Every structure is written in structure tokens, then in C-alpha cells.
Amino acid sequence: MAIDCLVLGAGQEIGKSCVVVTINGKKIMFDCGMHMGCDDHNRYPDFSILSKSGDFDNTISCLIITHFHMDHVGALPYFTEVCGYNGPVYMSYPTKALSPLMLEDYRRIMVDRRGEEELFTSAHIASCMNKVIPLDLKQTIQVDEDLQIRAYYAGHVLGAVMVYAKVGDAAIVYTGDYNMTTDRHLGAAKIDRLQLDLLISESTYATTTRGSKYPREREFLQAVHKCVAGGGKALIPSFALGRAQELCMLLDDYWERMNIKVPIYFSSGLTIQANMYYKMLISWTSQNVKEKHVTHNPFDFKNVKDFYRSLIHAPGPCVLFATPGMLCAGFSLEVFKHWAPSPLNLVALPGYSVAGTVGHKLMSGKPTTVDLYNGTKVDVRCKIHQVAFSPHTDAKGIMDLTKFLSPKNIVLVHGEKPSMMSLKDKITSELGIPCFVPANGETVSVASTTFVKANASDMFLKICSNPNFRFSNSSTQLRVTDQRTADGVLVIEKSKKAKIVHQDEVSEVLHEKDHVVSLAYCCPVKVKGESDDVGLIKQLSEKISETVSCADEIHESETCLQVGSFKGSLCLKEECVHRRGISSSCSEVKFLCCNWSVADLELGWGIINAMKQNL
Amino acid sequence: MEEDDSVSLTLHTLASIRSLIINADTPFSVISSVLDLLTGLLPRDDSPILHHVLKLLSDLSLSRNDLAPQIFESILSNLLRLQTSAAESLAVLASLSERNPTAAAIDGEAFATICIGADVSSRMWMLRNAERFDLPSSVLFTLFFGFTKDPYPCIRRVALDGLVYVCEAGGFDHARAVQGCYARAVELLDDDEDSVRSSAVRAVSVWGKVLIASKEDANRRECSDAVFLQLCSVVRDMSVDVRVEVFKAFGVIGTASESIILQTLSKKVLRAAGKGKKPQNRFSNESADAAAAAGVFIHGFEDEFYEVREAAVESFHSLSVNSIEFPDEAVCLLMDMLYDDYMVVRLKALEALHHIAHMGNLKIQETYIPAFLDAIVDTSENIRLTARNILKLAKLPDMKLVNKGVDGVLKSLEMYPQDEPDILSTLFLLGQNHSNFVVNIIKRFRAKLETDSGNKSEFNSRQVSAFLMFIISAPLSNKQSITSIPPLAFSYSLAMLGKFSCGLHDMMDQDTLLAYLAHCTTRSASSGTEFNKADTFLNAYRRSNADHSGDPVLLPSNIPAESKPMASKEELDPALKLVSHIQLKVKAAWLLLQSAFSKEAIRALRACKQELSTLTTNSSISNGALGFMCQYVHLIELLAQVWPHFENSRHTSTCRSVELELLMEELEIKLMEIRCRFTGLSTEVSLVMELVILGCLLRLYKFEICCRLSCKKRLSATVSQLELHHEQQCTKPSDFLTETKKSLQEIGSSGDISCLTLLDLIKKFNCFSPEQFTLSGNLQCVSAELEVPGNGPYNPVSFVAGLPVAIPCEIKLLNVPRNSRLWLRISRSDDTCQFVYLDPNLYNGGETEKRFMFTAVACMTPRAVVFTLQVSIGIECLFEDVCCRKHRYGPKHPVTYLCKEREVHFSHVSRTEAVL
16 A cells, blocks of 8 residues: 655645645545645646546545645635535644634735735635534544544644554545744644654755844844834734734833833734734743733733724834745835834834745845835834744754654655755755655655555464563674564465464474474494393493483493483384494494484483483 | 352452551451452453453552562562453552562563563553663663664654663663664654654763774764764754753753854854865764854744743853863854743853853843843843853953943842842952953942932942942952042941942951951051052962862853862861961951051951950860960950050050050960970971060060160061071062061161151061961971879968978970970969970970879078978070070070969978977
8 A cells, every 4th residue: 555645736846835645545635725825826836636527526535724824724714615625624723713814814815905806705704614623632533444543743833733643454644834942922842753654745945954032032022112212113014823923922021020101013904913812822932921921821822902004104113023024025015114114113023034025125135215115115124023933843853854764765745946955955864765756737756654464373362361471682782582473474365364373283284293493313332242132221321320410311222222212222223314434344333323312312312322421 | 249250250259359458447358359359360361350450450569568478479470460450450560560579570581571561551660660660781782772763753752862871871881782772862853743853862972972982092083073973963953842951951061162163153064164174974974064053052042932042042042161272153042042031041040140250251232232231131140140150350442431330230139139139249349350340430429428328318328339349349340440549439438348348248247348448557557558468368368368269150050060179178167268368367367456446456366366265175176286376366356455555656655654664564475485496397487486576576666675686686586597597498488587687787877766767667576477377287386284182271281381381293294395494483373483494305205295293492481380382394595596595504595484373382290290
């Protein structure tokens, strides 16, 4: 069996995440995002690759959304309402709560502000959300008879999950976006050590290694503090969910500590609404917040107030969180237009800005004037600070997770091609795990684990129930092995189920006789004096008991002698096959034809030597 | 109990047996038959019943202690047959043997057999409780080592815990076993189960430690690096427990190469570490290089769980203890932890920083000052204390930061008045460490101080005392600063002496502080042109400080024993410590005296005398040394009494001059005594001689022309003698001596003595520099005992008036040096006295102690019915500088007395009686 991983989006790029994995015949779609940077048909993943006829219900077993960012959830209403997918959709509780907000906000910006063609309506969003089945952390869901899925905490944003999916014996993990270090309000990704055939990981920062987060936080705080201390206004354009809360917590704490009285404003209703969700979804936040929550909800910001448009020109310092991020449109851009010309003010840009936005222009150099979208120019004399926090893991985090999970294969998505390639090399060379970086539309096939069920015989089971240790002393160290399974033999007969039997049972099962290795030698014995055969045997027996130490019990019969498995009887044949290298010419010599089993190898030769001395 | 064995026992019967067992009145015969029945049931291995039987037996052993050995035996003998409930019977055995330590031990082989045959839950119980059975460590090791291969994770975990136990119990050091155990633990670091991994980490650390210890020195570093890196590989584990254990394990290993330590502080793989010498990991198959350690501590410090952060900070601390060089970035990382939300983490970080500060590596940058200021006003007392301790040691780079620091401390004083003593001492040290900036801050305080003192109603004593404390610390490290300190500050400080000395109790005692303040007051008033005495004080202060270098806060709990400073001799002996304290006190008293606080000085000196007298003779100080100390302190006390006479004008009333004369007389007598009565003086000689010189100077200064010549003569003789002594001992003459010599030469040429020079010289006298007093132990006190046997007021010696009378004396001499001249002084109350020379042959043996009888002849019998004579033994002071007396008979030199005067009673014998 094989696992096929078809990348519909976010292959060697960032945006419109969508991966379809076929495990033992089951197709699971992970994420259904849109590309923020594209306006054409490339905005959505190319679903037609999946099914030409558009019969997605029968092709896909389930769709799992990892978190509420547009590049992970953006195409969901389109896929369910426009393309007509009606199968189960899974997402975490917070994602289910926050996704409609994001989708609606986006739709409004695209349609109402930019006047673009409407790809989905509010009604679409609502009806698509009705199909969603919420997931909880570490809750195992049996999607159908064979398919199991389970969500693990991923950090990144509120409600972000990594998804474990298992069909039969084959298992994979799709990480979505994740963060390996904790931040103010979210914890670090947490997953069990699982036996995985495939790990599909994001790789946004495939080559970056970040230092400690504390200096970065401090830089940001100091930049803001310096600005407000100088009477300036600080503008922090950010999206309503995620970074806004993070930075706000940071500032709120700092304000308390330094006893600063400057107001912090939140611009839009969306952020206020989002804060409400954050306050409710405490169990999805970091340990720190959870523990503090007992006494005080950390999302009840003490110094934060609502912002009114009239306050833009109000005198005195302030800090303003304004949506949307990247200064791409809307209110944040409007405030920027007013505040940018003053050298006292500060614009702090958290996170990544897509090329083409004002945010990107500000970050890539020190422009003195910036063209806004509608052609107006703004003098930029304010200070620009780039906040260097990211909710994505860095390269070391990806390596650490990979090392921890040790999957059999890795597929990297959600990253830029050159850095993904170098990470791929690193994973292959350092960890020795095959790594793939498929482009959109490509499929990666890897072998999957299959287990064969076998019955075990009673004897084998009985022996296995108790440990059977063997200690071996190698040259430098003591080793221990448990031998109990080592005694088993797997027997696969035609048209029968495989069976494990104990090695002693093998011959019986196979209806074969046991073969025994034995040694034979026809030994010349000298007869002393006038003794008959019985006398000779007696003589020999005495001799043996004298010389051979381990010959305890010697049985004698008339012409036979037996010690353990060693048997000797007088050989009357003229030519014995076991008689070698000795001429039978001498009449004084009699022959004792001996045979003994391989277990008594030493004993046998000992007796032979003893008898030869008698010669 | 007539039950038949064949009858299957119902629970009901068992219940009635139980009631018999717990009833204390059941006759012994019944009990013994119950015992027989129950032990008879044991071999049947009838598991439903057996459980109850074992329970009953254990109850029985509880109620009848005398049967316990018998029960133990019977269970033990059936142990191997009891396959199904072996673990249960072992539990009974364990509890039995714990109560009766005499019971036979359980055979290790039997235990192992049962353990291997048992089901999972019993096996787990057995492995967990294996320590309770007195099994040989080899058996335990084999079992635990084997069961690390168990398919059940809970058993693997217990087995690993067991291995940790075996290792910690010690004594297991077969090289291969250690290696094997370590390797097995390393394998289990990759276990699927969280709990197994966390136990494996512990096992790796303890066995790794044993492994490291077993290596030769050359390989040790390599081996410890390998273990360290091995642990680094699990730092990014997803389980909190594992991460906590890993950081604790770093603390256990405690050391690693510098390149690795550097790498732990950076997430980027450092070139030097990555490409440099790769430590070969021979202990597992994969090759580990320093890259595995990348950013270990960064991850630890950023961890979501405070337990991990705490463990990380703590292990960071222990690593910093053991590595000599710890880079500055490390300190920055640690400082970030001061903003942690959790008190424990902040405290641990502060403790680590304190340690680094103690090593002298702490530079606090401006960025982190708010963190410290926060810590100083933290709600937790421990955090405040540790933060202040850091501030005591810290060196702040500029004025602004010092100001901030001082403000922070003042703020904390306002918020937490209970911390006042420690805050005062913090300010004192802060001021001392930043002497360059202090002057500026003093200016600031000065204004505040003056306004405050003007307005008595708003006198904020706490704040003012803090200001003062800061101010008065300044002259200690910066002599010039005294000019900028208003004398007012010192006078106020004197008023707060109690409070201050409470704060500075671990640095100096009240007397020293008083001396210092008094000194500063006078100097500051005299515009601070001369502040050399501060050095003296500083020396004394530093010396006393040295005793407190073993500050327990500075030493982390897990610091290796060898790195602790060797306990100095003084710490070991309280008596020696006391003596050295007394030396300091005497010194301080002298300083007080010079600052015209003679009454306080005398009081302090008397207290010293008293303290000395409390020292018993069996302490480690020799009697001689103790005696010397007493004498010396007494001398200084006399000087202190004399001193005010010289401070005042030269001419005083007759009454006072008589008093002075008497005091001087006593001083000279005592000086003589201290010179004569001690043998084995080494460096102390100069101490004494300087006092003699001082005595001469005082005499010269104060007294009339008549005795000047002899005084001068004596002075020059003493000076040259002391010079000779210094030459012989190769020691450096003190300033006082050289100055005196210089002025003597001037005097010699002119013949006239200027009083001012003399006064200057006198003031130069530097009392009791501790270098001169070593308490060498060679000091011996010369003494004598004199007894007239049988004599008393009712049993007088008979005499005939006018005729000499014999006094039979029993004399005991101690430590009398050879070639000394001893005299018996026989005196009468009317001051006539007679000396009798003691024949040296009587006492010039080699022994230190000598007893003999001597009959002294007293010539001067008066015409009286009864009279008494005082007899004492004196030693002639044979010093070159001591002038001769003009007696016709008796000693040519002054005599010092070695014992108290003994009264001898005489009564007149009538002639008739004599005849009779």
C-alpha cells in the first residue's frame, strides 16, 4: 500500500494551503485556503484535479481545516457551496467560532471596498459553517470505519491544530501552521511521539533561526515607549486576531510595570469581538494565561480603550491597534495617512507584509514618500519599527519536531522554494529522512506500513508471557536482550493465516521429522590378557570412569557401553564405514563402534581418547 | 479449632478466625493452632483462599509479635510455591521484616524468580518495592537492567527508576555494567512513552555521572561532553516532565566544554562549535556534535511551563558555578528571566545573578536596571533580599544608573520598612562601590538633609537614615569625598548609631562604627586636610570583613565541597575569633580616644578587659598570650586615662598634675612589668617598645625640665634598641618609630625640645597594629608563687626584737628565664624595705616549673609585740635603656613583681619564753 500526497496549494509557495492525502484508499483534504496575493483564478486551489466531474463527495472522505487564517480557510465556502462538497468538514472549536468573522471581513473588504466580483456570499459562509463538525484537542474521531483523526495543539493562532490521521496501519501528521515556542498568549505545539509514515510540515521560515524572544520583545516595547514618552503616537497596523492580542498583552503588562498612563486604543469592532472570543477560549491559550486566568482574565486589558475616528487628531501620545495589517487598506491606512508626516510618531509593523502593500514598502527601505493606492502621496517622516515576532516556527523548530516525531517521510509545504530546498537538504543529510518538496499539482507517493496479523500458538504464547533475559558481555559494555520473541518462528502456509509457533513446534507443524546430528567412530581397543568381550567392556568402563571427568553414569550390557548419548558396541564387521585410518590386521585389536550426539561432542571425544590409551 | 484441612474454608470461618486473632484474650493454645492451620493452608496454593490466609497471617503477626519470626519462616519456605500470590506474600514478608529486623533476608534468587514469573501488576509492585527487601545490589541491578526491556512502559519506567536507585545507593562500578546501563538508558531516551523518557533522562544523568567519574582524567572532559550532548538531544521533547528532568540533569552533570556552553546560548550553530573538535560519542551509535546543544538554554528560558524555566535557570546557575568563563550574553539571557511571571523563576534567576556578581562578572546595563528595580520592590521578601545582595556587589557603569539604583532602594525602604537594616547595609556598600559617583549624589542628599533637619516636624527619619548611611560610606573608598560631606551628617549618624550598627552588623560592630564616625566627624570639621587615619580604619574594617567571606547566600546548594573557601583557623575557634575582635575593638577605642572621646574609649577598653577575662584557660590560646593581651589592654586603658591631660593645655592645676603623675607612674610600672614578665616575645616586642617610647615622649612633653635629660637618654636608648630589634627580625619599623628617630636626631643637635614636635609625635602613635600581634603561642608568662607555710595571724613567726628573723618561704617559679635576677622584697608598712637576693642555683634548672624552700632573713625587727611584713618576689629588669638605681644594697635595676605580696605575721617572744 502507498500514501499519495497531492499538493493542490501552498506547494513551494505561501498561500492557498490545500493538500489531499490518500491513505490506503481514503482521501483526506487538509486545509482549503485562498491566495491573498492573487486576484485571478489562481486564487483558489485547482479542485478539478481531484475530480473532473465535480463529484467531490465520493472522492474525499473528509476535509480538515487547521486554523482560521484566510490562506487555510479562505476557499472553504467556495468549495462547499460553489463546488458542491457536502462531506464532513472538521475544525477546532475556536476555528469554527472565528472563521466566519475572518471570512466575512475578507468578503467585505474584497467586495465592498474594492468592488470585486463576489465569489461567495454571507449566506454561503453561514451555510458552509453549518457543515462543520468541531474538534477538540486529543479527541480521536472515527470518521468512518477505517479513518481516525486526532487534533494536537499547534500554537500559531488561537485554535490552530496539527492533525493526525490514520487509516489501517498507515498514519500521517499534517501540521498546518505551528509554533514551537510559546508566546504571550499561546502555547508551543505539543504532540505525542507517534509512529508516522509521513509528516507534512509547513516551512515558512525554512532557513531562519531566531534567537531568544525576550530581546525582540524588549526592542518593540522600548520603541513604543520612546515614542509615547516623546509625545508621539504609535500606530500598530495588524489583523484583528492573533498578533494584535499578543502585542496588546505585551504592552498592557509593560504599561502596568512601568506605570505608564498613555492610552492604548483598539480601532475596530472586529478586534473587540475577537477579544471576547479570546476571553472565552482560555483553554486554548498558553499555560501562563490559563494559570493567570484564575485571578484575572489576561484578555481583560486594563489600559485598552475603544478608538473613535475623532481621536485621530486628538493631541497627546497614544498607541493604536488598527486593522487591517500590512497597511493594505481600510482604517489603518487612513490613520497612517494622518500620522506618517510627524517625526514624533511610530509605525510598528508586526509580521509579514505581502509585496505591493504599503507595509511592504515601508519595510523594504526608508521611503520618504509613499504612494497610496488611490494615487495620493504621503510624506513619511515617522519612525518605522519592524516587530520581529512571528507565530511560525523557525527552521530549528521544524528540525526539532521532525527529530522528535522521526517519521519515515517528510513533505514540506507552505514555504518559499529556495529555502525549502536547503531545509530539504538539511533534513536528508542530518536526519536521514527522505524529504519531498512538491510543487502545486504534484503528487508524492511513499510506501505505507502494513501489518500482517498472525495467530500465535499456545506454546509460544505461554513462553512469551514471561521475560527471558539474556545478558551478553560485549567488549565494552553489558547488553541485555529479551529472548522471548526470538524463539518464535513465523509460518505462512498457502491459503492459511500466518502463524507464529515456538521453534520446538516447527517440525510438528510442518510434519517433518527432527534431524539429529551425531558422530560415529569405530574405535580400536586393545584386549589385555585373556578376557572375553564382557571383560573388555568392564575394563573399558573402569578406564573411562577413571579418566573422563564428566562420565558419571556408565551403563554396561554384554557388548555395549553407554555414557549419556554416547553408545559403543563391539563391532564385528570386517569393514566398518566408521573405521578409518586404522588397519584391522592386528588380531589383538577389537573394535568398538561408537556414536554420540552433537550435544555430547566433548564427552564423546574424551571417551575415545581414553579408550585409545588402552590400546 | 478442630477444623479439618479437607473441609474447604468458607469466608465465614475465616472471619471467625480473624475475630480470634484480633481478640487479645484468645488463649495461646488456640492461637498456635490457628497458626498451624493457616500455615498448613499455605502450600495448597488455593488462590481465592490464599489471599485471606495471608491477610490473617499478617494480622496475626501484628497482634502477636512473638509469632512473627515463625510466620515469616513459613511464608518464606512456601514462597516459590505461591506463584499466584507471590507478590502479596512478599508484601507481608516485607512488612514483617521491617518490623523485625532480625528476620532472615529473602533470597535474591527467589525474588528474581518470582519477579520474572509474576504478572504485570505484581511485577511492578515488586520492582517498586525491591529496595525494601535487603537484596544484594547485583541482584537488583540485574533485575532492573533486564526489565528495561519489558514491553510494558510502566515496568520500563520502574526499572529505570530502580537503576537510578541502585546508582545512587552507590558501590556499583563495574565498568561494563556502568557502560551498559548508560547505553540502555540512552536507548530509552527515544521511548514512545513520556514517563519512560523522563525516567531515562534521570538514569542517563546519574549513570552518566558515574561513567564520567570512572574515566581517566584525559578522557573525562570528552565523556562529560558526550553525556551533556546526549541530554541536549532531548531538550526539545514535547513532554514537560522530560524537559524538566533534562534541565535538572544538566545540573547533575554540572559541567561541559566551553564551546558547548557557548552553543547552548545560541540557537544558530556556531562555527567554532560545529566545525571544531567534535566530541566523539562512543557511547551510542549516532555521532553527536555540539550542534545538538544549539540554543538549549534559550529554549529552556522561553519554555511555556514555569517548571521547565525554573529548572533551566537552576541548571544554568550550577553550570556557571563550574565554568570559569561565562559570557556576557549569558548574563543578558538570565536578566531577561527577571521579568518572568513566576516568583520562583525570578528568584532562581536572581540567585544565579548573585553568584555571577560574586565572581565579579556582573555588569548591569541600563536595559536591565528596571528589572532590578522591580526586583527590589518585589512583593516577595526573598526576591528583595537577593536583589539587594546583587546590588551590594554590582558595579554600575554611570551616574544615572547609580542614581536610579539608589532611588529604587529608597523606594523599597518606603514600601517595606521591615527591610531597613539590610537596606541600610545595601546603601552602605553601594556607596562604597561607587565612590566616583558618590560625591554627586551627596550633593543631592545634602540639600535634602538640610531642609529636613531645618523642619523637625517632618523629619523623615527612615529616609534620612538611608541618606546618611549612603553618605558616610563615601570616605571609606574615596578620601577626598569627606570634604563634601557636611560634618552634620556624621553627627546625625552618631545619633543613629544603634540603627546603623544593626544594619552593618555583619561588617563591623558598633564600637568600630562609632570610632569611624567619630573620626570622620573630627576630620570633616577640620576641613579634611588630613585623612590618613581612615586608612587605619579601613584596614581594620577590611580585616573584619574578611571573616564574612563565606556568605552562605553566595554558595548555591549544590556547589562542590572543594570549591568552598577553606575555613580559616579563626572560624574554627571561637576564642581566637574573640581575640581578634578584641584587637579590632582596641584599635577602634584608640581612634575614639584620638577623637577626644576618652570616656567612651575607656568604657570600650574596660569591656574588652572583661571579655578577655571570660576566656577560660583551656581555650586554644596560651595562658601567656592571654596574659599579654590583658596587660596590653590594661596599658592602653591607662594611656586612655592619661590622654585627656595631654589633649588639654599644657599647664594644669596641681591636683590634676598629681593625678597625672600617679598615672604616669603606674603606666611606667606596668610597662616594665609587661617587658619583664613575658618570655618568647617576637613581633610583640616592637609593640611594647613603642609603648615605652610613647611613655617617654609623654613624660618629656608634660614634665619639668628636671627629668628631661634622663628621659631623653632613655628615649634614645629604647629607640635604638627597637631599631636593632627590627633589624634582627627583618621587619619594617613603623612610621611612629622613624618619625621619633628623626626628631630625636634634631633634638640631639639643638638640645632643645619643641613641644609641638612632641605632640605631633605622640599623635602619630599608631596603636596596636594587628600585624604586630600574632598570638604566636610562644608567649610565656613569668610568674611566681610565694607561701609561708603555716603562718597566719594566729600562728605568727616568733621574733626577738632587734635580731634578724628567718622567714621560711615555699617558692614556686614558672617560666623564669635563665640569667634573670630574682629578689625577695621584704617591706614594712612604713615603707622601709629590704631586698634578699635569691640564689640562682636554687632555680636555674632546665624546667619551666620549679619549687623550692628558701629561708629569707629579715633584719629589721622592730620593738613591737606583733608586726607584719610584706614579702614578694621580684625580677630585676635588665634592660639597657632602664637607668640604674643608686641603692647601696639590693637590685641595681628596677624590679617587677611576679606575685602578690604575702603578709607574714610576727609576734614578739619574751626572753623567758625564749629561754624556755
